[in-house]
Amino acid sequence: MTSRLLTPTELRLDEAMLAELLGIRFKNLGHLTVALTHRSYLHENPSDKPDVVVSNERFEFLGDAILQFVVADMLIKHFPDAPEGQLTALRALMVSTTGLAMVAEGIGLARFVRASRGEGTLDGRGRLRILAGTVEAIVAAVYTDGGMRGARAVIRRLLEPRLAEIALELQSANVKGRLQELVQATNGHTPKYVVVTRDGPVHAERFGVEVRIGDDILGYGEGTGKRAAEQAAARDALASLDR
Incomplete structure (x- = not known):
């Protein structure tokens, strides 16, 4: 994040670079200027023409x-x-x-955001709020400049990768649910997940898990983290039951 007052040339270069990164051609780059300007930047760099540069709050x-x-x-x-x-x-x-701050970090948005020295050096929750708010403001800038079609396009470009990740997470989570429904419908029991192996460093611990009904082993799976291993075991069990 930058805190110093930028020259008109620097502003245009920053905005043109970000517009290209977003895949958007603005009719009026001033809309993007507003989207990138946090209110703290204006407090630290008061303008002689306050109506020309406003913050991105609206x-x-x-x-x-x-x-x-x-x-x-x-x-x-x-x-x-x-x-x-x-x-x-x-x-x-x-x-x-x-979620929006993760999107912002993914495209390196922080380098384009204009905030005060204090806000610009924030980490943690304060930084997340500024980045997320800037993503929202950029969407509004695109909408104001070119209508809903452009806004929809930039949202899809920014968020569809995350949507794909969520779809995979849901698919994995549903594996255990499907196995439980199948087993309960068959014999009325609930599958039990048992950790049988555990090794590796704390930050990347690897688990081996068996899914059982009583003493019967339905499936086995491994993964980095207990949840991943349980999901792998559930998939293995479903594959065995489908044979």
Whole structure:
């Protein structure tokens, strides 16, 4: 994040670089200028023409609403069988402060954000809030500049990779649920997951897990982390039962 007052040439270079990164051609790069300007930057660098440069707060408000709508539409199309409660939880995850900040970090957005010296050196939650707010503001800037089609395109470009990750996570989580439903329908029992091996350093500990019904072993799986190993064991059990 930068805190010093940028020259017009520096502003144009920054904005053009980010617009290219986003795959957006702005009719008016001034909209992007506003989106990148945190209110603390204006407090530290007061302008002689305050109507020319404003903070991104109003764009944050608008961008949040656009994100909520477009992400809801994306989720409906990607998960046609998901219940309303699950869709609501997924949308909250994708447009949360942490979720949007992860998107911002992924494209190196911090280098383009204009904030005060104090805000620019923040880490932790403060940094996440600024980055997430800037993503919202950029969405609003694109919408203001070129309408809903452009806003939808930039949201998809930024968030679809995360959507694919969530789909994989849901698929893995559903494996244990499917196994439990199948086993309970067959004999009324609930599968039990038992750790049988555990090795490796704490930060990358590897587990071996058996899934059992009583003394019968239905499947075995390994993974970095207990959850991953349980999911692998459930997949192995389902594959065995399908044979």
